[in-house]
Amino acid sequence: MRGFSAGGGELVFSFAGIATAVLDDQGRVSRWSEAAAGLLGLTAGEVCGRPVRDLLAGECHRLTVGAGIPDSGRVLLRHRSGDTVDITFRVLRTEPAAEALVLLAPTHQVSHWEQGANVLRALLSQDRVGIGMHDTDLNVMWTNITSGMFGGTVLPEGSRLKDVLSPDEAEAAETALRRVLETGEPLIGKDLRVRSPRAPDRRLALSLSAFRVEDAHGDPAGVVAMFTDTPEQQRARHRMDLLHEAASRLGSSLDVVRTSEDLVGLLVPSLADMGWVELAEAVLEGDEPPKGTGAGELSLRRVAAAAEGVPGSATLLRPGDPVPRLPHSPELWEFQHGRAVIVDREKAAVVLGDEAHLALFVPDDGHSGIWAPLYARGLVLGSVTLWRTGREDPFEPDDAELLAEIASRAALSVDNARRYTREHRVALALQQRLLPAATTDTPAAETTGMYLPAGGGGAGISGDWYDVIPLPSFRLALVAGDVVGHGLNATAAMGSLRTAVRTLADLELDPTELLTHLDDLVQRLSDGADAESLVGATCLYAVYDPVTHRCAVACAGHPPPVVIRPDGTTHVIHLSPGPPLGVGGMPFESVTADLEPGSVLALYTDGLIERTDGDVDAGLRWLTEHLAAAYDPGRPLGDTGRALLAGLGDDPPRDDIALLLARTRAVPERSTASWEFPADPAVVAEARRAAARQLEQWGLEEMAFTTELIVSELVTNAVRYAGGPVGLRLICEDVLVCEVTDPSNTQPRLRRAGWTDEGGRGLFLVAQLATRWGSRYSPRGKTIWVEQSLAPAPVDLSVLV
Structure with missing residues (x-):
């Protein structure tokens, strides 16, 4: 029998294998179905009107409706062929009780139905096996899933999986069910992670199996989904x-x-x-x-x-x-x-x-x-x-x-x-021991340096460094450098380069010459080295002269310095950057900038300006803006540096940061005096008198004797061996400096004269009278300088004999 739903879809009621017969109150067959005819091989014409007992095999009692035919039972009926058929029957009474409808089916088929019903009943009663019947649109038609199963997830009839699961979970499950519906291939053991309504932050691990259900015509009628959850599976998944x-x-x-x-x-x-x-x-x-x-x-x-x-x-x-x-x-x-x-x-x-x-x-x-x-x-x-x-x-x-x-x-x-932690601690300790004192105070500038290691479990200590090197004549060298790499190798390389820079600085080289020598050194260190030992670095070297207020700067692949003027405005000293150290084959160029006394020169490494987006120009703008905001003429330089680094935020830097701030000073004009003389032996006496008069003006008459001896020896040597013009300059600050300049590039050498020699004692005499002495070179010649303490110690001249 067929009917039609309101939507026009055909619904099939299947009673296949069930035969029917109608008995009157005398137990005679009044109706006989086609299925009954097929069951016993007897037509309705052959059976109707006959007592039902005629169909029984063997002896039986008279069966009439009134005599109380049992409601159900099992009986043997005679087939047309003479064989017997084992039949299970059920009697349905009618009102008034004149007739009864009898349902008949082979006993073996009824047993099969009963076993299937028992299996289905047992399956539906399991609290760890959820079964749901979905129609072709995947709507739930019926289910045994209750709130007590699977952490409280419920599938009411008419709902969809997407109504109770998260979008990702529902999409995965419905895609799998739709594939079963379309292909007819069963799905076995698909893992699902279902969020429990009772604990949304925790997920249940379920196994989904499904098979397609077909109608009597073999067309898809829906899909049955089975959700299983076993403690063993849960524990195994939880462990994994x-x-x-x-x-x-x-x-x-x-x-x-x-x-x-x-x-x-x-x-x-x-x-x-x-x-x-x-x-x-x-x-x-x-x-x-x-x-x-x-x-x-x-x-x-x-x-x-x-x-x-x-x-x-x-x-x-x-x-x-x-x-x-x-x-x-x-x-x-x-x-x-x-x-x-x-x-x-x-x-x-x-x-x-x-x-x-x-x-x-x-x-x-x-x-x-x-x-x-x-x-x-x-x-x-x-x-x-x-x-x-x-x-x-x-x-x-x-x-x-x-x-x-x-x-x-x-x-x-x-x-x-x-x-x-151990390597980081050792490298940091080594780094800090290799760096100079955090603050210095010289006639040229007061300085403060800061080092901030990389943090957050990143690359760690690297080879960033800064240095402050006092030079003769009150000049000051300022250095910032960054060795490529991290860890102890980079720290050790930094120590080598810092030592090399200090050694070269003592030679009083021009910044470009110093970087050229340093570049050669890095190339030699890298020759034959393995990958971990290769040295590469950037460096900026600046020399500030407090007498002329000028600063000469050269760099090897390093970011440019920033100047804070006394009025608080900032500007960048734009350089022609040379290649990083170790590249070789490229020249370095220097730039000279005039710095007002009270200006702050900021040298730093790239960790300060290389932000997370990698925009160096934006980082440089950030630096100039924050330096201007942090600077106050009356504020200690250390506070300015800490305020600047605080502007980086709470996140640890991705790369090391070295920062050097130098507030420049000037030697007053009254503390310097200079003269120029022709290359004539007669000017030696004039130079001595000029120096004596200047010392008297400064109130240093007690230093006149030794200073006149020094001036006499140096000017005499310049006139005799170098020619003119000869320059003489005196500078008085915490020490007295005497400088003699000539156009020769000949290196002065100290030697001990023999007791019979008539000369050769001049430079040795100068060395005994001075605290220290030396020479430096320029494109126009050389300058020999001599320093004397303002409270000189007694000199033993017997060594000259």
Whole structure:
């Protein structure tokens, strides 16, 4: 029999295999269906009007409706062929009770139906197997899924999966069901992650199987979906998920404390209600913990803790607290040899030894715990402890194995972080020892330097440096450099370059010449070196003269300096940048800038201006703006530098930063005097008299004798060996400087004259009278300079004899 739904879709009612007959009140057959005729091979004409007992095989009682035909039963009927047919029947009474409808079916078929019904009934009654019948539009037609299954997810009739699941989950599930509906191929065991309405932050792992249902014509009528959830599957997936998350989360930081926090955050609440991590004191310092088997040798400190919905016990150790010495026990021995230990409250009391320790290590409601070592390379770096308080099920050996595996991975991450901490500490200490004093105060300038290492587990200490080098005649060399690379190799290379710059600076070379020599040095250091030992660097070298207020600057691939004028405005000294050190084959050029006294010259490394977007020009604009905002003429330079670095924000820099600020000074005009003489021996006396008069004006008459001797010797040598013009300059600040300039580039040499020699004692005499002396060169000749202390020590002239 067929009917039609309101939408026009055909609905088929299937009674295949069921025969019908109608009996009157005398037990005669009054109606006989085609199915009944097929069942016994007898037509309606042959059966109707005859008593039903004639159809029975063997003897039977007279059966009439009034005589009480049973409502159901099993009987043998005679087939036309003479064989018997085992039939199961059911009688449906009518009102008034004149006739009865009898349903007949082969007994074997009824048994099959009953078995199928029993199987379906048993399947639908399972609380871990959810079944849903979906129509061709994937609407739910019926389901056994209730609110007590799968974390509270309910599928009411007429709903869709997208009504109860997240869009991503629903799309994945419905795509799979639609493929089954279209292809007819069953789906077996597709993993689904379903968000529970009761706990949206947690997901359930379900297995989806599905098969297509067809109508009597073989057309798709819908799809049956089966959702299964077994504890074993859940535990296996949970274990794999934890291991996968451990692999992705642990080791992302090179800080031992942060790694410990990641570990306890991974395990709580996934595996326990409460947990903490303790590390050896030596590990926190970057050192290896001692190898020991005694309980007191652990020397642990709690560094991280977490609890999920559990009020922490007031007596428990807090992060930062040292762990007291524990009594020796078999459990502790197992722990120190890398094995996880499961304990309950009673066992913990035995292991810990007394109630005071129990209060420090066991939460109030803790009933099951695991203690696992962070064990790497045969060393116990620390421990991780988990407790269950709200959950009723205790830890099992599988949980201990899982924690041991995760703790093993965490131990390697902690050990890597420990090694990084040690290298970082050593490199930072070396870097700080190699850098000059943070502040200097000279007649040329007051300076302050700052070094900020890279942080956040990044590349770490590199070869950024700055230097302040006092030069003769009150000049001052300012240096900023950056060695390519990070770690101890870069720090060592920085130390070599800084030493080289100081050595070359003592030669009083022009900035371009100094960088040329430094470039040659870097090339020689890199010849034959392996990849890790290759040296590459940038450098900026500036020389400020407080007498002329001029600053000569040259750079090798380094960012340009920034000047803050006394009025607070800023400008960049634009340079023609040469190649980085070690490239070779390219010239360096210098630029000379006039600096007003009270100006601040800022030298820095690229970590200060290379922002996360990599826009150096934007970083340079940021620097000039923030320098102007941070600068105040009355503010100490250190405060200005700290205010500038504070503008970088709370995030640690991605690269090291070196910053050098120099506030320039000027030697007053009254403190300098200069003269120029022709190359005539007669001018020697004139030069001596001029120097004596100037010393008298400065109130330094007591220095006249030694100064006249120095002037006499230097001017005489210039006139005799170099020609004219000969320049003489005196500068008086914290020391007295005498300079003699001539057009020759001949190097003056100090020698000891023999007792019979008539000459050769002049420069030796100068060296004995002076605190120090030297020479420097320019395109127009050389300058010999001599420094004397304003409170000179007595000179023993007997050495000249």
